[in-house]
Amino acid sequence: MGLDLEYFEKRVRSLEAALHRLQADLEDAHRIAGGIVSEYKTWRQNETPTRELMYRRLDELKEIGRPRCVFAKTLIFEYGVSRTKAYQMVRDYLHPATTHIAMP
Incomplete structure (x- = not known):
């Protein structure tokens, strides 16, 4: 039983x-992702984004039943809000009576 060298080279x-x-393909995918x-x-x-726009987004999340833990993360990821500001806005959104901001 000999090794068929030609077949082996063809497979390689x-x-x-x-x-x-x-x-x-990977380079193309990386280029496309970089463009996005x-x-x-x-x-x-x-x-x-305005505060009203962000509050409307929180309303959408609330209506579709997303858990509260998603609220601040959404503001951070979608609008580039700092973590501190995002948690403050969510607190203001959930407890408007404790803030001086009128809710839409």
Whole structure:
């Protein structure tokens, strides 16, 4: 039983080609993801969300039944609000009587 060297070389070249295609696909996916992140950052820099917009988003979360622990995280991730400000806004949203801000 001898080793068919030609078959083995053909399989190695085939695997190398597949690896090359996979690497090209990964590079494309990385480039596309980088573009999406870049567009999002540009949008975030140009967009200044108002307090009312954020309160409306909290209303949406409340209506669809999201737990309270998601509220501040949503403000942080979607609007770029600092953690301290996000928790303060959620507290103001949930307990409007303790703040001087009128709720919409």
